[in-house]
Amino acid sequence: MKKSKTIIILVTIAVLFAVSMYWLYSKNIEDPVVYETEKPAMGSIVKKTVATGSIVPKEEVLIKPNISGIIDEIFVEAGEIVKAGDLIAKVKVVPNVSSLNSAKNNINSVRTQVETARLAFENQKSIYNRQKELFEKGVISANEFDNAQLAYNQAQQRLKQEEVSLRAASQNYDIVRTGTTSGMGASANTEIRATVSGMVLDVPVKTGNQVIEANNFNDGTTIATLADVDKMIFEGKVDESEVGKIKEGLPLEITVGALPDKTFDAELDYIAPKGVDENGAIQFEIKGTMKNLDTTSTFIRAGLSANASIILARADDVLTIKEALVQYDPKTQKPFVEVMVGDQKFERREIELGVSDGIDVEIKSGVSKDDNIKVWNQLKPATGPTGRG
Known part of the structure; x- marks a missing residue:
């Protein structure tokens, strides 16, 4: 029994020795490490960070009516180029009954004042003529004649003022009733005209839509949106982890999703001082003005998605x-x-x-x-x- 155990132990030792020798042999025949x-x-190295956003006009102008009513006719479509003063649309006024009655009552009141002034003028005119005859005959003094002439001139001036007031009241009545009056021409409230030159980006209303005038209490209904498409900017957002690396004046390389083969140059000119929480991440708005933009060869539509590579450092x-x-x-x-x-x-x-x-x-x-x-x-x-x- 003891002899069997001894044999087993010797065999185990021999096997382990053989395995060790084989392992050492394998290591010795491995190829040495050859470093490449x-x-x-x-070359050139550009260190940059990327911001996502879109291309928008630098300034958009909203055209709003100066009077409430219904769109009678629209003269432009989105994509057309217009100049300042061009007719955009016409508004048909739906008069307010209360304002209409007030304007009509005002006309009647002013007419009464005109008739009163006319009667006073006719009376002073008769007195003036009599006093003039008496003065020429030497019956009255020059002082009495001067007083009569002064009263006549004052009555004449008062009549003229009342007639002007009557014309103004009539024009106001016409404006309340129709939105325009004789003599207004291009200034008529019913004619909505372009305030700037540029491209019509959007016409959100249609013929027959009701519109509200712009005033201190209401922004009014937008009839058209105009913008100069030769002046476009990149508007995007960067994460708070990147905003500390950028500053105004850095160059941008803009790539537009719809134009993958073109790159546009821009300059970072705005970084928002306050971040906005979006889905748990703080984002800062940035804006960059695009430079040397040739819209004749490449038309960039407002609102196209784009990426901006902000060049942090460059070595050429x-x-x-x-x-x-x-x-x-x-x-x-x-x-x-x-x-x-x-x-x-x-x-x-x-x-x-x-x-x-x-x-x-x-x-x-x-x-x-x-x-x-x-x-x-x-x-x-x-x-x-x-x-x-």
């Missing part, structure tokens, strides 16, 4: 390497690379870094474009079923 190298290259025609080649000293955290000085022999060189876009990084000093830099973190090739690549 890469050379620096001349500089020495660059992949950022993955850079190593950092565990104690000083200073960057360095390993440069080949012989067959699979490398030496450490400290470097000074510049602009980085997360993939490539600018090298300001430490290496030249002829150096071979060690790929220290290269991936091992996949092994097959036999264990060898």
Whole structure:
């Protein structure tokens, strides 16, 4: 029994020894690690962050009526170019009964005043004529004649004033009843005209729609929206984690979703001082004015979605390497690379870094474009079923 146990133990030891020897042999015959190298290259590096938004006109003008009523006729369609003063639409007035009665009563009152002034004038005219005959015969003094002439002139002036008031009351009645009156021409309240030159972006009303005038208590009904499509801006939002990196004046590169093959230049000119909570994230509004926009060759429609690449830093025609080649000293955290000085022999060189876009990084000093830099973190090739690549 003891002899059997001894044999088993010896066999186990022999097997373990054989496995160990085979493992050591396998390790010895493995290929040595051969590090690849890469050379620096001349290029440009752009550090940027991206904001999403849309392209909108810099200024939109809402055309509203000066009188309430019903749209009688519309003269423009969305997409047309208009000039300041062009007719947009006509409004047919539906008079307010109370205002109409008030204006009519005012006319009657002023007419009564006119008749009273006319009677007073005719009376003073008769007195003046009699006094004039008596003065010419020497019956009355010059002072008495002057008083009669003064009273006559005053009565004449009063009659003229009342007649002017009657015309004004009649015009006011016509305006209340029809929205216009004789002599108003292009100033008629029923004629809605463009206040600026530009493109008609939208006509939200139709013939027969009721509209409300713009006043201190109501914004009024928008009849048309006008804008200068040659002056467009990018309007978007950036996350709070990015807003600290940007500032006014930075260049933007705008890409429009509907025009993927074109890039437009812009300049960041507004960053909202207050953020807005959207789905748990704080967003800050930004605006950038688009530059050198040629709408004759490329028409950008208002409201198109777009992305803006905000250029944080840029380095052109500089020495660059992949950022993955850079190593950092565990104690000083200073960057360095390993440069080949012989067959699979490398030496450490400290470097000074510049602009980085997360993939490539600018090298300001430490290496030249002829150096071979060690790929220290290269991936091992996949092994097959036999264990060898």
